[in-house]
Amino acid sequence: MTLPRHFGPFGGRYVPEMLVPALDELEAAFLAARQDPAFNKSFDELLRHYCGRPTPLYPAHNLTRHLNGCHIFLKLESLNHTGAHKITNALGQALLALRMGKTRLIAETGAGQHGLATATVAARCGLGCTVFMGEVDVARQYPNVFAMRLLGAEVVAVADGTRTLKDAVNAALKEWVQHLPSTHYVLGSALGPHPYPTIVREFQSVIGREVASQLQTLTGRKPDHLVACVGGGSNSIGLFAPFLDDREIRLYGAEAGGRGPAPGEHAARLQGRPTTGIVQGYKSYFLQDEHGQIQGTHSISAGLDYAGIGPELAWHFQQGRIQFSAISDDEALAAYQLLARLEGIIPALESAHAVALAARLAPRLPKDDLMVVNISGRGDKDLFITARALDEARWRAFLHSEVHRDQ
Numbered sequence: 203m204t205l206p207r208h209f210g211p212f213g214g215r216y217v218p219e220m221l222v223p224a225l226d227e228l229e230a231a232f233l234a235a236r237q238d239p240a241f242n243k244s245f246d247e248l249l250r251h252y253c254g255r256p257t258p259l260y261p262a263h264n265l266t267r268h269l270n271g272c273h274i275f276l277k278l279e280s281l282n283h284t285g286a287h288k289i290t291n292a293l294g295q296a297l298l299a300l301r302m303g304k305t306r307l308i309a310e311t312g313a314g315q316h317g318l319a320t321a322t323v324a325a326r327c328g329l330g331c332t333v334f335m336g337e338v339d340v341a342r343q344y345p346n347v348f349a350m351r352l353l354g355a356e357v358v359a360v361a362d363g364t365r366t367l368k369d370a371v372n373a374a375l376k377e378w379v380q381h382l383p384s385t386h387y388v389l390g391s392a393l394g395p396h397p398y399p400t401i402v403r404e405f406q407s408v409i410g411r412e413v414a415s416q417l418q419t420l421t422g423r424k425p426d427h428l429v430a431c432v433g434g435g436s437n438s439i440g441l442f443a444p445f446l447d448d449r450e451i452r453l454y455g456a457e458a459g460g461r462g463p464a465p466g467e468h469a470a471r472l473q474g475r476p477t478t479g480i481v482q483g484y485k486s487y488f489l490q491d492e493h494g495q496i497q498g499t500h501s502i503s504a505g506l507d508y509a510g511i512g513p514e515l516a517w518h519f520q521q522g523r524i525q526f527s528a529i530s531d532d533e534a535l536a537a538y539q540l541l542a543r544l545e546g547i548i549p550a551l552e553s554a555h556a557v558a559l560a561a562r563l564a565p566r567l568p569k570d571d572l573m574v575v576n577i578s579g580r581g582d583k584d585l586f587i588t589a590r591a592l593d594e595a596r597w598r599a600f601l602h603s604e605v606h607r608d609q
């Protein structure tokens with residue numbers, strides 16, 4: 203048995219020959235693990251006792267009243283260990299690595315969230331861990347770099363190219379090829395070469411399964427509308443997966459509209475006329491220039507600041523199954539403050555994009571409809587961005603006083 207390799211025309215596996223055996227080994231291990239009650243039991247137990255699952259489904263009465271439209275429920279992935287949904291996938295892949303007899307995890311990371319999740323599960327599972335990060339990102343992301351090292355991971359600052367995420371990806375792939383027998387490469391979103399998009403979706407679809415049963419318990423109904431932010435696509439496909447076949451349920455994705463529609467100012471890959479490409483091992487829609495070079499991107503949220511999108515989401519976009527909207531930096535910041543004030547919940551800036559989209563949609567929907575918004579992460583990690591954007595003078599004064607503090 204194998205997993206499907208393509209989602210319509212998207213997906214596939216475009217990698218150097220040397221990586222093919224490792225990807226086949228991973229697929230076989232995943233297929234076997236799925237059928238193995240012992241694997242499922244240890245995954246479920248760690249999700250419950252270590253990660254904090256099931257995460258709450260919270261009826262947001264204040265937000266509902268404020269928007270004066272449909273009922274809004276928040277899926278609080280923000281209450282997972284390490285603060286976001288990413289730990290679920292990292293844990294699943296760490297257990298697969300143990301099953302394959304690997305002794306070490308490697309990962310690449312931009313802002314550090316996926317590196318942090320990987321370093322965390324490596325510590326828990328007794329695996330070595332090396333995280334590749336562009337030199338520029340290492341300098342910008344001190345809190346996550348500090349935490350990864352505290353967790354026992356080696357953080358490698360990559361000095362090639364633009365010294366950012368894509369250079370870290372290349373360095374991690376090179377390392378993987380050189381250490382295939384001992385090392386598993388943990389991919390952090392529902393993208394990359396087959397079988398990663400499917401494995402990540404399957405691990406994250408616990409989000410959607412929990413929502414289905416929690417909403418049933420709370421209301422006796424299924425949802426009418428599901429909203430999630432879309433970087434690579436793991437929290438969104440994880441929420442949507444169990445509901446894809448039910449056409450009565452509307453699915454909405456929020457992309458990073460950044461500072462506006464000019465090239466390089468956003469990461470809204472599915473607005474305007476999206477263009478297909480093959481990058482980092484898979485076929486999908488990518489932001490690119492007229493020569494097919496990957497375009498620079500911008501978003502206030504690091505997790506949405508990516509030129510590509512998972513191949514399964516590209517397919518559902520093409521089929522019209524999921525509707526995608528661009529949310530600007532300013533709208534996301536406004537939604538971030540709105541949720542803090544109304545519900546006492548400070549979301550990650552990524553998740554604030556989903557809140558902003560919900561705020562756009564809800565007032566126009568029937569009052570009896572049920573909407574679930576995925577709060578993919580909590581906002582602590584964004585302090586350096588949000589404090590500067592919303593309270594610059596006091597933030598700078600604080601940093602200044604810290605630098606000059608004697609003890």
Ligand SMILES: *Cc1c(COP(=O)(O)O)cnc(C)c1O
Pocket residue numbers: 286287288315390391392431432433434435436437438505506550552553578579580
């Ligand atoms: C990484 C991240 C995202 C974006 O990644 P997806 O794979 O699209 O889910 C969204 N929210 C948070 C909090 C993240 O850390």
